[in-house]
Amino acid sequence: MTPAIILVRPQLGENIGAAARAMANFGLSDLRLVAPRDGWPNPKAREMAAHATDIIDRAQVFASLAEAISDRQWLYATTARPRDMLKTVVTPREAAGQLRAHMADGLAAALLFGPERTGLTNDEIALCDTAIAIPTAPENTSLNVAQALVVVAYEWFVAEAEAPACAAPMDEPTASKEEILGFLDHLERALDAAHYFRTEEIRPVMWRNLQNMFTRARLTPQEVRTLRGVLRALGRMNA
Amino acid sequence: MTPAIILVRPQLGENIGAAARAMANFGLSDLRLVAPRDGWPNPKAREMAAHATDIIDRAQVFASLAEAISDRQWLYATTARPRDMLKTVVTPREAAGQLRAHMADGLAAALLFGPERTGLTNDEIALCDTAIAIPTAPENTSLNVAQALVVVAYEWFVAEAEAPACAAPMDEPTASKEEILGFLDHLERALDAAHYFRTEEIRPVMWRNLQNMFTRARLTPQEVRTLRGVLRALGRMNA
Numbered sequence: 001m002t003p004a005i006i007l008v009r010p011q012l013g014e015n016i017g018a019a020a021r022a023m024a025n026f027g028l029s030d031l032r033l034v035a036p037r038d039g040w041p042n043p044k045a046r047e048m049a050a051h052a053t054d055i056i057d058r059a060q061v062f063a064s065l066a067e068a069i070s071d072r073q074w075l076y077a078t079t080a081r082p083r084d085m086l087k088t089v090v091t092p093r094e095a096a097g098q099l100r101a102h103m104a105d106g107l108a109a110a111l112l113f114g115p116e117r118t119g120l121t122n123d124e125i126a127l128c129d130t131a132i133a134i135p136t137a138p139e140n141t142s143l144n145v146a147q148a149l150v151v152v153a154y155e156w157f158v159a160e161a162e163a164p165a166c167a168a169p170m171d172e173p174t175a176s177k178e179e180i181l182g183f184l185d186h187l188e189r190a191l192d193a194a195h196y197f198r199t200e201e202i203r204p205v206m207w208r209n210l211q212n213m214f215t216r217a218r219l220t221p222q223e224v225r226t227l228r229g230v231l232r233a234l235g236r237m238n239a
Numbered sequence: 240m241t242p243a244i245i246l247v248r249p250q251l252g253e254n255i256g257a258a259a260r261a262m263a264n265f266g267l268s269d270l271r272l273v274a275p276r277d278g279w280p281n282p283k284a285r286e287m288a289a290h291a292t293d294i295i296d297r298a299q300v301f302a303s304l305a306e307a308i309s310d311r312q313w314l315y316a317t318t319a320r321p322r323d324m325l326k327t328v329v330t331p332r333e334a335a336g337q338l339r340a341h342m343a344d345g346l347a348a349a350l351l352f353g354p355e356r357t358g359l360t361n362d363e364i365a366l367c368d369t370a371i372a373i374p375t376a377p378e379n380t381s382l383n384v385a386q387a388l389v390v391v392a393y394e395w396f397v398a399e400a401e402a403p404a405c406a407a408p409m410d411e412p413t414a415s416k417e418e419i420l421g422f423l424d425h426l427e428r429a430l431d432a433a434h435y436f437r438t439e440e441i442r443p444v445m446w447r448n449l450q451n452m453f454t455r456a457r458l459t460p461q462e463v464r465t466l467r468g469v470l471r472a473l474g475r476m477n478a
Contacts, residue, residue: 050383051379093397134393135397136265137263142264142290147385150390150393158374
């Protein structure tokens with residue numbers, strides 16, 4: 001199973017089309033769009049896609065990132081900027097080797113690309129297992145979204161499988177993002193009920209740190225169920 | 240000295256702008272345009288260039304490829320299609336390592352990209368020392384010119400210098416393309432004078448083979464002068 005390409009809130013149809021074209025060049029086909037600004041279908045995307053109109057025609061559109069990633073088990077955030085966040089950052093080449101290993105292991109992966117001007121939000125990056133930073137000249141770090149995709153897709157195409165950087169044992173199943181998001185939602189409600197976030201100012205950073213921790217752990221489905229059991233038990237204690 | 244990027248007969252201003260943008264991301268700045276279809280300057284190119292308008296503003300425009308390459312000593316032709324031609328073909332990664340070695344040796348290099356629909360002609364490829372073939376899915380080999388540039392420029396940026404594949408001793412100077420083209424022009428006139436090409440039908444292939452031979456040899460300036468001396472001597476014999 002090849003990695004899915006998820007364009008989050010893409011703005012220009014031309015960039016969606018250029019992304020599809022590069023996907024076809026480098027053997028990718030599963031295109032997902034989260035809340036495309038100009039709606040869907042988009043004639044400009046189809047025009048720019050050239051020989052890759054089938055990828056455009058089969059693209060799936062989702063209202064939220066959560067829906068787009070629900071069947072995935074491993075997410076890569078493509079981001080030019082290093083952020084103030086505890087997240088494994090790899091080069092496109094390292095990511096490509098890991099993606100090949102994921103494919104060999106039957107792990108469903110996706111590559112996330114943010115909108116043109118702003119890139120992925122910190123919260124979106126926090127949901128990802130790994131960040132990909134494309135090396136650029138320090139004075140010009142901002143890549144066009146379709147050009148960033150060219151680099152990552154090209155590296156994926158030419159890559160040989162390498163051992164993934166994550167430490168989890170490979171013979172254990174990996175939780176789907178639907179399971180992880182379900183747990184995180186459960187956790188947030190539990191924390192709110194317990195008045196864990198003392199002020200609304202500190203909530204975003206603390207919540208992002210928690211998301212990062214549970215994303216980094218590469219939980220198994222059984223572990224997610226265990227954690228939810230913990231939350232239920234603690235909730236009963238507070239009640 | 241970083242490699243020059245030469246866009247041969249580019250058609251869409253958007254692609255010229257996207258090329259400039261990728262150049263800026265990957266530390267390249269010397270953009271040359273040969274006979275751009277829609278003239279120059281081109282507002283669409285400038286708009287698409289985003290933060291790279293300085294590269295657009297400093298781009299040099301040439302009427303012919305010969306003028307654009309005259310100060311260069313080593314040319315790479317980017318071409319998706321393998322052609323019926325005796326030419327060293329390398330991957331973008333191999334080319335990147337060679338370009339780093341060229342830079343360390345003070346050899347002035349250029350990367351040629353052809354027009355959108357047709358790519359470089361066989362005659363243009365014949366003038367190049369090395370061809371770069373970007374690996375692609377076999378069912379989708381046609382890359383957008385700006386996307387091809389992204390791959391090659393990215394590889395150049397992340398490359399470490401490696402030994403160039405060419406066999407010429409590195410302590411000998413390499414002839415400039417102006418010297419090579421001057422010799423080739425001299426040779427063609429000499430061959431015409433000698434009625435070497437029996438028919439006009441066989442001329443293109445025979446001439447391309449000759450161009451390829453003399454390009455592959457990595458001649459020194461002294462060797463070019465020697466060859467021109469040979470042509471002059473033979474010309475006097477025929478006269």
